[in-house]
Each structure stands twice: as C-alpha cells, then as structure tokens.
Amino acid sequence: MHVAVVALGKIGLPLAVEYAVNGHSVVGADVDARVVDLVAAGRAPWQEEAHLAERLADVVAAGRLRATTDTAAAVAASEAVVVVVPLVVDAHARPDFTAMDAATRAVAAGLRPGTLVVYETTLPVGATRDRLVPLLEAGSGLRAGEDLFVAFSPERVLTGRVFADLRRYPKLVGGVDAASTARAVAFYEQVLRFDPRPDLPRPNGVWDLGAAEAAELAKLAETTYRDVNIALANQFALYAQSLGIDFPAVAEACNSQPYSHLHRAGIAVGGHCIPVYPQLYLAGDPGADVVRTARAANARMPAAAVALLAQELAAAGREPAGARVLVLGAAYRGGVKETAFSGVFPLVAELRARGALALVSDPLYSAAELAALGLEPHDGGGVDAVVVQADHAAYAELSAADVPGAVVLLDGRDVTDPARWAGVRRVVLGRGSTGSRAAAPA
Known part of the structure; x- marks a missing residue:
C-alpha cells in the first residue's frame, strides 16, 4: 500500500x-x-x-x-x-x-x-x-x-x-x-x-x-483509569507514610488477590498522556467528579513531596530556606529524554517558593539543555538534600559519596539502594518505617 x-x-x-x-x-x-x-x-x-x-x-x-x-x-x-x-x-x-x-x-x-x-x-x-x-x-x-x-x-x-x-x-x-x-x-x-x-x-x-466514538472512549478510559488509580495509590501512600507503614508492601499484598490492581505511588505524573487525557475526557463529560478529583490529587504530589522533605530537613536541624536541594531527573520518566509535564517543574517551583536553591541533574540532558528549560543545572558542589524525581536506572548506583553534604534523600520513585546511603536520612515516598509514627505531610 x-x-x-x-x-x-x-x-x-x-x-x-x-x-x-x-x-x-x-x-x-x-x-x-x-x-x-x-x-x-x-x-x-x-x-x-x-x-x-x-x-x-x-x-x-x-x-x-x-x-x-x-x-x-x-x-x-x-x-x-x-x-x-x-x-x-x-x-x-x-x-x-x-x-x-x-x-x-x-x-x-x-x-x-x-x-x-x-x-x-x-x-x-x-x-x-x-x-x-x-x-x-x-x-x-x-x-x-x-x-x-x-x-x-x-x-x-x-x-x-x-x-x-x-x-x-x-x-x-x-x-x-x-x-x-x-x-x-x-x-x-x-x-x-x-x-x-x-x-x-x-x-x-x-x-x-x-464506531469512532467507541474507539475514542476506549483510549480515554484506559489512560484515565491509570490517572485515577495512581491518585488512589498516592493517597494511600501519603496516609501510610504518616502512620509509618510501608505502602508498597501493603499494595503487593493487596494485589495478590485478582480483584485488586493498585498502581505504584510516585512523586509526579508526567508525560504527554496521563496528565492530559483525563482533561480530554472531562471536555466531553465535565460532571465526572472522580476524574477531576484524581487529576487534582496527582497535580498536588510534588507539593506534598516538598512538604515531606521540609519535615525531614527540620528533623535534621535544617530549613528549606537557603538549602541547596539537588533534584535528580528532568525527564518525566526514566530512560526517556522528554520533559512534557515532568514533575521537575512543579518540584522546582515549590522548592523555590520555600526559599531553597533548586539544582537539577539528569544523565540525558546537558547543562545547557537544562538551562534552556528554565532549570538551574547542578554545579557539582555540595548540597543539603537530594530529591529523586525520575527513575533513571543510573540512580540505583548513586551513593551518599556522590552528593557530599546531603543530610536527607527523598526518593520519590523508590529506585535508590539504601545500602549506599548510610548516614543520610533516606525517605521513600510511601515507604514508612513500620512501627514508627510520623506527622502527616502538610
């Protein structure tokens, strides 16, 4: 043809x-x-x-x-x-x-x-x-x-x-x-x-x-489902975090039963699809409150993550204001050089709003490319805290020695190796320490 x-x-x-x-x-x-x-x-x-x-x-x-x-x-x-x-x-x-x-x-x-x-x-x-x-x-x-x-x-x-x-x-x-x-x-x-x-x-x-309408709805339904499911997982994760409960372990247990399919919680939902397609669905069904609420909940996750980071910095005797915070990952997901609706942008904005200096590093982007995106590239100097925004495979090999001075690591994707971060307050979004209770993120 x-x-x-x-x-x-x-x-x-x-x-x-x-x-x-x-x-x-x-x-x-x-x-x-x-x-x-x-x-x-x-x-x-x-x-x-x-x-x-x-x-x-x-x-x-x-x-x-x-x-x-x-x-x-x-x-x-x-x-x-x-x-x-x-x-x-x-x-x-x-x-x-x-x-x-x-x-x-x-x-x-x-x-x-x-x-x-x-x-x-x-x-x-x-x-x-x-x-x-x-x-x-x-x-x-x-x-x-x-x-x-x-x-x-x-x-x-x-x-x-x-x-x-x-x-x-x-x-x-x-x-x-x-x-x-x-x-x-x-x-x-x-x-x-x-x-x-x-x-x-x-x-x-x-x-x-x-019919065309059925095929259009099929795409919107399968992607909107993911946004709603992720929002639910994020809600559970934040609650579990406040109680010191390991939500990924709970989700794995729930998913052993065929009627449960809880998704992974995460620091942000990015890309061309999941943040956008629920809005296209709402264009035709504006009364869909479940869809609208889930989209708003996922959009709040970067702010919730920064609130958790501020809490951990305070526990370490630091404040966000004036802190040097390294955000790892400009891409919206690991292994893909794409920043469409990436969580890096609201994360950086929230950190700046709290008076922190937000520095960004990504193995797929040069310093010039990051600067062109309105991000401040990491200058190689020491930092007070690290936030993992994208699940690049390279971050599994990263250690405290690679970021001297860091007292807190907030892993928003659960990709870092805890053995490599001895001496640093390592916090994984949704993975609370069972048996301890922490204050809920603001």
Missing part, C-alpha cells in the same frame, strides 16, 4: 518505519524541516527509541520511506493517511485543536476519492465525527461514507518501546460509518504484525469497536 503518516514525532516516525518494514511504501509529512531532512537522510532525530535508528536507515535505503514538508502532496500520493499530530491542552486544561485543525486542512487539500484517513491522536469523544470530518469534507469536496473514509484508532504504545508495543497490543478501530470501519480494519491488518497473546479473550490483532 501507499501510506502517508502526518507528523513524524516520537510516535508517528516509528509508525511510518513499521509500515515500511512490513513492505509498504510510506511518505512521512511534518512541518519541521529539520526532522524531515534527518528522516530523508535515514537518520533518527532522537536515539531513545529502541531499534529506530537501524530500521529507519534500512527502509530509507530501500526506498520504502521518504519524508516531506508538503502534507497535501504526501496525501495525494497515498491510499491511506494516518494522522498523529499532537493534541494539547491550554492553560485552562481545554483541548487546543490549533495544530490538529491545520493538519486536517492540509490533509483535505490532498485527498483523492476513495482515500482512508485514520486519526491516531487521542481525541475527546466525538471529535473525529463532529469536528474533523467536516474539515476534511469542506477542504476536499468529498463526502464521508461515499468517496471518503474516516476512522479513529488510538495509539497504545510507549516511547522507547513503540515497535514492541505495536505487536503486543490489539489495534482498536472505529469508523464514522460501517464502510470506513471496514476499510480501517483491512488497512491495519495489512500494515501491522501482531504477536500471539494467549491471555486475551480473543486473538491478538485488529479489534473492531464499530
């Missing part, structure tokens, strides 16, 4: 490569000329995605993948178009369709009769049918269900392991009409390869959900 992938970001580019690896002719379109030039040369714009560099080089060399800044031309040469343009939220947590609308108009300008357009970007329920289809029709003169076929199929992958996840998880599909659904199902059956999954209620592969 001839396929166009619109937006060559951390999901779109691996998708384009996967289609090309499976034998199809792919053109990737992006508004960023730098990205297009790198892809056209067979060079990965980033290195954190497993297998991307070598697979991209192979399919470009074989002539199965090319790149362009001309979206309309890419669409005009294709039978199927997959749109992966990010949808963000504004300062008021409302969906901002600026980039998506512009991309949709560019797609419409190149549409030919019979083309399939699939949106993989997570959207509010109803957006495919009610917002994007009218833009496609107005810009192309085609009509959905007659000579234009439109569907929604959410991406269900994590950056760093996109190729593995494409094979591991079923592809959910729903069209704006029966013909569009059938076209989309047939498309994904051709361009993807699936691993066997004996644990699934039916064979792995493409799952027909019937």
Whole structure:
C-alpha cells in the first residue's frame, strides 16, 4: 500500500518505519524541516527509541520511506493517511485543536476519492465525527461514507518501546460509518504484525469497536483509569507514610488477590498522556467528579513531596530556606529524554517558593539543555538534600559519596539502594518505617 503518516514525532516516525518494514511504501509529512531532512537522510532525530535508528536507515535505503514538508502532496500520493499530530491542552486544561485543525486542512487539500484517513491522536469523544470530518469534507469536496473514509484508532504504545508495543497490543478501530470501519480494519491488518497473546479473550490483532466514538472512549478510559488509580495509590501512600507503614508492601499484598490492581505511588505524573487525557475526557463529560478529583490529587504530589522533605530537613536541624536541594531527573520518566509535564517543574517551583536553591541533574540532558528549560543545572558542589524525581536506572548506583553534604534523600520513585546511603536520612515516598509514627505531610 501507499501510506502517508502526518507528523513524524516520537510516535508517528516509528509508525511510518513499521509500515515500511512490513513492505509498504510510506511518505512521512511534518512541518519541521529539520526532522524531515534527518528522516530523508535515514537518520533518527532522537536515539531513545529502541531499534529506530537501524530500521529507519534500512527502509530509507530501500526506498520504502521518504519524508516531506508538503502534507497535501504526501496525501495525494497515498491510499491511506494516518494522522498523529499532537493534541494539547491550554492553560485552562481545554483541548487546543490549533495544530490538529491545520493538519486536517492540509490533509483535505490532498485527498483523492476513495482515500482512508485514520486519526491516531487521542481525541475527546466525538471529535473525529463532529469536528474533523467536516474539515476534511469542506477542504476536499468529498463526502464521508461515499468517496471518503474516516476512522479513529488510538495509539497504545510507549516511547522507547513503540515497535514492541505495536505487536503486543490489539489495534482498536472505529469508523464514522460501517464502510470506513471496514476499510480501517483491512488497512491495519495489512500494515501491522501482531504477536500471539494467549491471555486475551480473543486473538491478538485488529479489534473492531464499530464506531469512532467507541474507539475514542476506549483510549480515554484506559489512560484515565491509570490517572485515577495512581491518585488512589498516592493517597494511600501519603496516609501510610504518616502512620509509618510501608505502602508498597501493603499494595503487593493487596494485589495478590485478582480483584485488586493498585498502581505504584510516585512523586509526579508526567508525560504527554496521563496528565492530559483525563482533561480530554472531562471536555466531553465535565460532571465526572472522580476524574477531576484524581487529576487534582496527582497535580498536588510534588507539593506534598516538598512538604515531606521540609519535615525531614527540620528533623535534621535544617530549613528549606537557603538549602541547596539537588533534584535528580528532568525527564518525566526514566530512560526517556522528554520533559512534557515532568514533575521537575512543579518540584522546582515549590522548592523555590520555600526559599531553597533548586539544582537539577539528569544523565540525558546537558547543562545547557537544562538551562534552556528554565532549570538551574547542578554545579557539582555540595548540597543539603537530594530529591529523586525520575527513575533513571543510573540512580540505583548513586551513593551518599556522590552528593557530599546531603543530610536527607527523598526518593520519590523508590529506585535508590539504601545500602549506599548510610548516614543520610533516606525517605521513600510511601515507604514508612513500620512501627514508627510520623506527622502527616502538610
């Protein structure tokens, strides 16, 4: 097949490569000329995605993948178009369709009769049918269900392991009409390869959900579930901490029963997905109090962590005001060079509000890159306290000797080795010392 992938970001580019690896002719379109030039040369714009560099080089060399800044031309040469343009939220947590609308108009300008357009970007329920289809029709003169076929199929992958996840998880599909659904199902059956999954209620592969709205809700439901579950785990963890109870041990015990699936507590919830998609759900269901409360609870976690740090500093005879605090990890999660909604930003803001000097270090970022993000890079000098914000694997090897002067370590991800922190007040979020009672974080 001839396929166009619109937006060559951390999901779109691996998708384009996967289609090309499976034998199809792919053109990737992006508004960023730098990205297009790198892809056209067979060079990965980033290195954190497993297998991307070598697979991209192979399919470009074989002539199965090319790149362009001309979206309309890419669409005009294709039978199927997959749109992966990010949808963000504004300062008021409302969906901002600026980039998506512009991309949709560019797609419409190149549409030919019979083309399939699939949106993989997570959207509010109803957006495919009610917002994007009218833009496609107005810009192309085609009509959905007659000579234009439109569907929604959410991406269900994590950056760093996109190729593995494409094979591991079923592809959910729903069209704006029966013909569009059938076209989309047939498309994904051709361009993807699936691993066997004996644990699934039916064979792995493409799952027909019937309507675009069902597929849109499926993505919002599975990601919002994670946000709500994490908020509950965080609530339990803070309470357990105040009682001196080890919550991870409690959660492990609870999860030994099949009806409990408590997630891990953590210092922050970051990334493009979990902090954003509940807001997209709320855009369609504003009365969902459980979702709104969970999102707010997770957003408060960095402040709760700093309150706990202040408590531990006070116990060590120090105050936050004037303290040098090293925050480990600018990335929102370990091993991924991405700061979207990273907990580092509210952590630093809260530390500064308490008069502390917040210094940041991350093995994936240079000092110049950290400074460009508005963060103050660690100058290598001694510190009073350390906060682990991201679960980079390297932090398991870190020790008190690496941060001279530190009297408190607040491990917000439970990744450090306690044996390496002798002589330092090591506190793990949610992992209280059984038998002792501490004051609840403010």
